Amino acid sequence: MNAKTHYLYPSALFASPEPYQITTILGSCVAVCLWDRVLQIGGMNHYMLPLWNGAGLASPKYGNIAIPALVEKLERMGSEKKNLVAKVFGGGEVISTSNSNFNIGARNIVLAQQTLQELNIRIVAHSYGGSSGRKILFYTKTGEVMHRFIQQTTIEPKENGKI
Numbered sequence: 001m002n003a004k005t006h007y008l009y010p011s012a013l014f015a016s017p018e019p020y021q022i023t024t025i026l027g028s029c030v031a032v033c034l035w036d037r038v039l040q041i042g043g044m045n046h047y048m049l050p051l052w053n054g055a056g057l058a059s060p061k062y063g064n065i066a067i068p069a070l071v072e073k074l075e076r077m078g079s080e081k082k083n084l085v086a087k088v089f090g091g092g093e094v095i096s097t098s099n100s101n102f103n104i105g106a107r108n109i110v111l112a113q114q115t116l117q118e119l120n121i122r123i124v125a126h127s128y129g130g131s132s133g134r135k136i137l138f139y140t141k142t143g144e145v146m147h148r149f150i151q152q153t154t155i156e157p158k159e160n161g162k163i
Contacts, residue, residue, distance in 0.1 A: 003139060008046050011061035015043025015073045019141035025150070026090035027133045028105035030112050032067055033087040034121070035143035036079040042140035045070045049104065050111035063111040071119060084121050087145050088112045089136050091128040105129065 006014050008024040008031070015034075022044045024031055035042035045066040052062035060066035071081060091109035109128045116123055125145065127134065133150035
C-alpha cells in the first residue's frame with residue numbers, strides 16, 4: 001500500500017483526500033476512525049476527555065468537539081454523512097488510582113457511542129474498554145484498521161525510594 005504516514009497526537013484530528021496510514025497510541029483516550037465507503041477517504045480523531053465544559057478553547061481534546069469536527073472536515077472534502085461508517089478504539093482504564101470514580105475511559109466510550117448515534121453514523125467495528133492501551137493503524141483508502149494491545153508496565157521504586 002503506497003500511503004503517506006501521519007502520527008496522530010492526543011487532542012488532534014486528521015483527514016485527507018489522499019491515502020494515508022494514520023497511527024496513534026491510546027490509553028483512556030478514544031480514537032474514532034471515520035471512513036467514506038463511496039469516496040474511499042477517511043480520517044481519525046484522538047480525544048482525551050468526553051465533554052468540553054464551555055470554558056477555554058473548544059478543541060479536539062474533547063470528544064463532543066472532536067467527533068463533529070472530523071465529520072465536518074470529511075464533509076468539506078465531499079463526503080456525505082450517509083456514506084460514513086465508524087470504527088472506535090480505546091477507552092481503557094489504564095491508570096490505577098485509589099479513586100476510580102473518574103472512569104475517563106468508560107465516559108469517553110459512551111460519548112463516542114452517543115454522538116455517533118445522534119449523527120446517524122454506524123459503528124461497524126470497535127475495540128474499547130479493558131485495562132490495556134492500544135496502538136492503532138488506520139488506512140484511509142481502504143477503511144482497514146489494525147490494532148494491538150499494549151500491556152502496562154510497572155516500575156517499582158528501589159529501597160531509597162528512587163526509580
